[in-house]
Amino acid sequence: MPAGKVAAADVVRLDGKTAKTLNGGDLNVSTEGGVKRNGEVNVAKIDIAASNGLIHVVDSVLLPSA
Numbered sequence: 001m002p003a004g005k006v007a008a009a010d011v012v013r014l015d016g017k018t019a020k021t022l023n024g025g026d027l028n029v030s031t032e033g034g035v036k037r038n039g040e041v042n043v044a045k046i047d048i049a050a051s052n053g054l055i056h057v058v059d060s061v062l063l064p065s066a
Contacts, residue, residue, distance in 0.1 A: 005053040008046035022053065 006019045011029060018026040045057035 007054060
């Protein structure tokens with residue numbers, strides 16, 4: 001699957017794995033107890049189409065690691 005474009009239906013297959021971001025980073029994916037990014041950020045809305053991929057609305061600010 002291309003970096004920056006992971007549809008909600010694909011997340012089930014990513015449980016316990018990572019998704020590649022557009023800037024080359026990795027996001028840990030877990031579907032236990034709702035979809036979370038790195039075990040802490042909840043996904044609120046899914047699959048919003050954008051010109052460079054898909055947007056998933058989350059309930060917290062995501063910052064790249066230093």
